[in-house]
Amino acid sequence: MKIKIQRESLVEYEVETQDSTLLHVLQTIKTTQDATLTYASGCKSSICGSCAMRVNGTEVLACAYKVQDGDLIEPLKNSPVIRDLVVDMDKAYSFNAKAKAWQNSLSPSTNLTQENEKINEIQSDCILCGSCYSACPVYAVNEEFIGPFSLTRVWRYVSDVREKDSSQKIETIQTNGIWDCTLCNECTLVCPQDISSKADIEKLRSKSAMSGYSDPNFASSFGGGFGGSSFDGSPSF
Ligand code: SF4
Ligand code: SF4
8 A cells, every 4th residue: 555644745655554553554664664754652552642643634643543545644733843743742732831721729628529520521531642733723823822622621620629719710711712712623523532622612611701701702793892801801700
């Protein structure tokens, strides 16, 4: 079978293989044809998230995807390419810090029931593979968008019943955050962990509205009559 890999230019490789994962094929090419081929991999079992790349324009984990004849392999989008299929995710990960996506003020007296744990169980499964970040179309127009996996992480902590004060997190995601999402759902379609960042963003929008914030785009379509991103500039939490 033949596959093409986007390196500095598009390079075609022929490999004898059947029913193999993309990662296995990349390893075969590297060990038998071209030792300079560069890609990232770790656990080889869809847990570490380090081998995310695009096949025919869709984000996949190379260790889980079965190669087909004619596949076009490319690095993730929206992050600078370091070499071949390896991208620099530093900026993408920096949005976790920007969005304050961590536990802020833990209430030690609140017991976590099994039901409570279920509220944000799936969000805790994120493996930071970056597939959603790559698939998100917002980066074509706004490089500072906080982005799907960081917003999912914010919801994970905002929805934690032990969190005593989520006001800072809610405030931080009003700019370049929840209102910049187009709700296109591309992030959900590519997530190997079945996380829907789109759904998490919608929940964050509801939480924000309950805290006195509103969509600035909606407000501006009415001539800015709502006064920007908050009804009266002094949201309540
Ligand atoms: S739903 Fe929002 S966060 Fe997800 S890919 Fe679309 S614009 Fe990006
Ligand atoms: S939310 Fe899903 S696609 Fe996005 S980084 Fe986490 S595991 Fe990957």
